[in-house]
Amino acid sequence: MFRNQYDTDVTTWSPTGRLFQVEYAMEAVKQGSAAIGLRSRSHVVLACVNKAQSELSSHQRKIFKVDDHIGVAIAGLTADGRVLSRYMRSESINHSFTYESPLPVGRLVVHLADKAQVCTQRSWKRPYGVGLLVGGLDESGAHLYYNCPSGNYFEYQAFAIGSRSQAAKTYLERRFESFGDSSREDLIKDAILAVRETLQGETLKSSLCTVAILGVDEPFHFVDQEAIQKVIDTFEKVPEEEEEEGEGEAGEGEAVAAAAAPAEQGGGGAGDVAPMEM
């Protein structure tokens, strides 16, 4: 989309019925590094790519614990994401205090969405520039929601947001039907494989991704780096051994798909995503 005379204010409609400031906010989400969520009937896994400003700095935290039964992964303006996480934590604590029971995930995302909508209808505010993947467990099972800066929210079996998320989404689309009955180990493996898709050829190391899981009898916690590396080792073979094993078949299939994917990556909006050399 190009700059036009209807995009200065969030409270100005365009003649075609669009609020450009809100759409620009959604662009900000696409610029952030990738975040992925997937769920089975009993567990939800959130994963994200660790992006650091420079080699000297530490990477930004993109996955937050909201409560024992809810976690959130963000993409976009991480400062906005931090503020919204604090809001979610406070909502969860207040609900527990009043009702002595955990906040149902569906209620939380509605509160979040309403909060986001307010920013699309006040001339002195701006929309939040962050997309949130909210994963949680309540009486009705495991849920994964995506909250948009526009104030919309959707429930997903699996989803990916941020830059180069299309590759991860393609992978998830192929596999999501089996997620419902997946074991938690398979779910973690699928999450890491999806993260690998967004890296487009860059070797996957445990330092590059963060994974968190929550589920029945398992409060929200981060999967530690050694466990992630072990999962990576099962499918990321040393180059000479790429032809071995059934697992290698998945690795090769993805490598080919990833090579073909760069052509489609322009969907990110920013033309500066250079296809990796294979």
Add this chain to the structure above:
Amino acid sequence: MTKQHANWSPYDNNGGTCVAIAGSDYCVIAADTRMSTGYSILSRDYSKIHKLADRAVLSSSGFQADVKALQKVLKSRHLIYQHQHNKQMSCPAMAQLLSNTLYFKRFFPYYAFNVLGGLDEEGKGCVFTYDAVGSYERVGYGAQGSGSTLIMPFLDNQLKSPSPLLLPKQDSNTPLSEAEAVDLVKTVFASATERDIYTGDRLEIMILKADGIKTELMDLRKD
């Protein structure tokens, strides 16, 4: 013209006694499980001990509705602390928080008489004793509640170091072992139960150490 007084009180006293003793690497927190009102018994099985954090356990006697409300507030504040600092609160930190929370309601107090027990930053046992509006002090042992007047003098006799002016010169107290502390607690409660009508039924003892919390129960006289 004499001042008119309310014929309804927002407070009630549910009785009971709480004791805590600090050791070199452990803390013992104990309370009876009787909850009463007036001369009636409401429950023989009500726990007055609440775990606030891994290293901080609160035991409160007084008006249990206020105690429950106080405990909920502290639990929520602890959750916020954990989100912000990525770690649990230490016992001295929780002690300060409890004091501030109590003083916050200086002009409509929580009718709660608290004893906070746990491990400090160095892993040594610590006990903090409070009044209803938050005045607190770190001590080696403490007792609150209806049986406290019977128990405290005895604990002073057993645990307080003798005056430095005494002749012949005596050593300061040898540190109490965990087994000795638990035994002492059982003894004081058995005695308090004899003479305090609000103390009895069962004794709940929590032993807090660096590797976790153990709970022990002992029957007391039910009359």
